[in-house]
Amino acid sequence: MQLLYFAWVRERIGLPRETIETKARTVAELVAELKAREDRYAAAFADLSALRVALDQELADFDAPLDGVREVAFFPPMTGG
Amino acid sequence: MQLLYFAWVRERIGLPRETIETKARTVAELVAELKAREDRYAAAFADLSALRVALDQELADFDAPLDGVREVAFFPPMTGG
Amino acid sequence: MDIRVQSDPFDFGAEAEAFAQRQGGMGAVVTFTGIVRDAAGSLVSMEIEHYPGMTEKALEEHAHEALTRFQLGDVLIVHRFGAMRPGEMIMMVATAAPHRADAFQGAEFLMDYLKSRAPFWKKEITRSGTDWVAPRHEDEDALGRW
Amino acid sequence: MDIRVQSDPFDFGAEAEAFAQRQGGMGAVVTFTGIVRDAAGSLVSMEIEHYPGMTEKALEEHAHEALTRFQLGDVLIVHRFGAMRPGEMIMMVATAAPHRADAFQGAEFLMDYLKSRAPFWKKEITRSGTDWVAPRHEDEDALGRW
Numbered sequence: 001m002q003l004l005y006f007a008w009v010r011e012r013i014g015l016p017r018e019t020i021e022t023k024a025r026t027v028a029e030l031v032a033e034l035k036a037r038e039d040r041y042a043a044a045f046a047d048l049s050a051l052r053v054a055l056d057q058e059l060a061d062f063d064a065p066l067d068g069v070r071e072v073a074f075f076p077p078m079t080g081g
Numbered sequence: 082m083q084l085l086y087f088a089w090v091r092e093r094i095g096l097p098r099e100t101i102e103t104k105a106r107t108v109a110e111l112v113a114e115l116k117a118r119e120d121r122y123a124a125a126f127a128d129l130s131a132l133r134v135a136l137d138q139e140l141a142d143f144d145a146p147l148d149g150v151r152e153v154a155f156f157p158p159m160t161g162g
Numbered sequence: 163m164d165i166r167v168q169s170d171p172f173d174f175g176a177e178a179e180a181f182a183q184r185q186g187g188m189g190a191v192v193t194f195t196g197i198v199r200d201a202a203g204s205l206v207s208m209e210i211e212h213y214p215g216m217t218e219k220a221l222e223e224h225a226h227e228a229l230t231r232f233q234l235g236d237v238l239i240v241h242r243f244g245a246m247r248p249g250e251m252i253m254m255v256a257t258a259a260p261h262r263a264d265a266f267q268g269a270e271f272l273m274d275y276l277k278s279r280a281p282f283w284k285k286e287i288t289r290s291g292t293d294w295v296a297p298r299h300e301d302e303d304a305l306g307r308w
Numbered sequence: 309m310d311i312r313v314q315s316d317p318f319d320f321g322a323e324a325e326a327f328a329q330r331q332g333g334m335g336a337v338v339t340f341t342g343i344v345r346d347a348a349g350s351l352v353s354m355e356i357e358h359y360p361g362m363t364e365k366a367l368e369e370h371a372h373e374a375l376t377r378f379q380l381g382d383v384l385i386v387h388r389f390g391a392m393r394p395g396e397m398i399m400m401v402a403t404a405a406p407h408r409a410d411a412f413q414g415a416e417f418l419m420d421y422l423k424s425r426a427p428f429w430k431k432e433i434t435r436s437g438t439d440w441v442a443p444r445h446e447d448e449d450a451l452g453r454w
Contacts, residue, residue: 007357007429008440057362077443080428081342081419088211088283089294138216158297161282162196162273174328179321182341189345195328199335262419270412
């Protein structure tokens with residue numbers, strides 16, 4: 001599974017993307033797995049209300065299932081325009 | 082007093098402007114005076130709800146007084162933009 | 163503030179660009195352009211009559227009200243009169259504000275007033291005759307929201 | 309429908325003019341332009357990050373929804389990413405419709421979605437440091453009206 005990080009999520013974790021193997025069934029489980037890994041992940045995912053997630057380039061909720069998903073992106077609320 | 086006519090009011094009366102002497106105290110009295118003059122005025126002023134009036138280039142009501150007014154314009158509802 | 167009433171065509175792109183470029187400190191620019199529309203497929207030309215003197219005055223009043231009401235940084239209005247063919251631009255407004263909500267509202271306010279309170283009258287010359295354009299109820303109703 | 313995501317500057321005036329010129333049968337064209345604003349007087353530059361692939365997809369979805377919802381004749385979106393200085397144009401949208409209410413609403417709808425639902429992130433580089441721009445409550449609230 002491909003993970004992508006943008007804006008300050010990318011800066012806190014220290015890389016823009018990585019490929020992982022996971023058995024997480026939902027986004028929330030994946031986040032818990034990542035937080036347990038290292039402090040920089042714990043810091044990036046400390047406040048989920050300040051985060052957004054996209055599954056295969058569509059906005060999703062943190063309780064969304066990961067079946068068949070190839071690309072998961074984490075980022076702060078968007079500020080375009 | 083200078084009278085101005087625009088759009089179909091001008092076309093019905095058959096002239097764009099004229100100078101008149103009047104003792105009318107309000108727009109409504111002026112309109113009554115004009116309607117009594119000739120058929121083409123009666124036709125132009127037949128339906129006041131389809132008309133607008135400006136006194137010295139400011140929109141006004143038909144019961145507005147004419148004291149000190151130099152320019153009275155009659156026209157249909159505006160359709161700019 | 164820049165208000166022009168003219169018979170000549172205007173260069174929408176150049177006006178829009180120049181307006182946007184001169185807005186220091188403004189984050190949002192909105193433009194509106196009205197184009198002669200041949201809805202029935204039989205329009206030969208459109209003729210716009212106006213009330214010289216009052217037109218400029220009315221537009222200035224509306225622009226001033228928009229400036230203060232929506233805290234705009236600037237306003238541009240260009241409105242043509244005379245004969246125009248389908249596809250030609252009739253008029254434009256532009257507004258600038260720190261944030262987009264004010265720029266949008268300022269432009270809509272100006273358009274609503276310009277449609278029903280500035281002394282312009284449109285006449286359509288079609289293949290079957292000529293007719294003064296009737297005011298649309300929506301246009302009069304639109305004023306109610308301000 | 310024309311959607312572009314690019315790092316290069318765009319020519320707002322030329323885009324606006326070309327967009328308006330190609331609208332047969334549309335009476336109203338609205339444009340919005342977002343400009344880098346130095347509100348505090350200390351901004352050196354702004355940097356916009358985006359999510360290649362998802363950005364284009366999200367903008368296309370929003371444009372399609374605007375087209376059908378407001379019966380627009382056409383939509384243009386140009387959005388830049390990368391570094392920009394104060395006064396530079398960040399993005400523009402343009403909408404065309406038979407009447408002005410739809411053109412205005414279509415442009416506001418696009419802007420509201422683009423602000424909070426398209427994957428762009430702004431970072432401000434000021435003389436005292438760098439900061440990711442926080443989302444404005446007004447922007448999230450604005451989505452409520454659609």
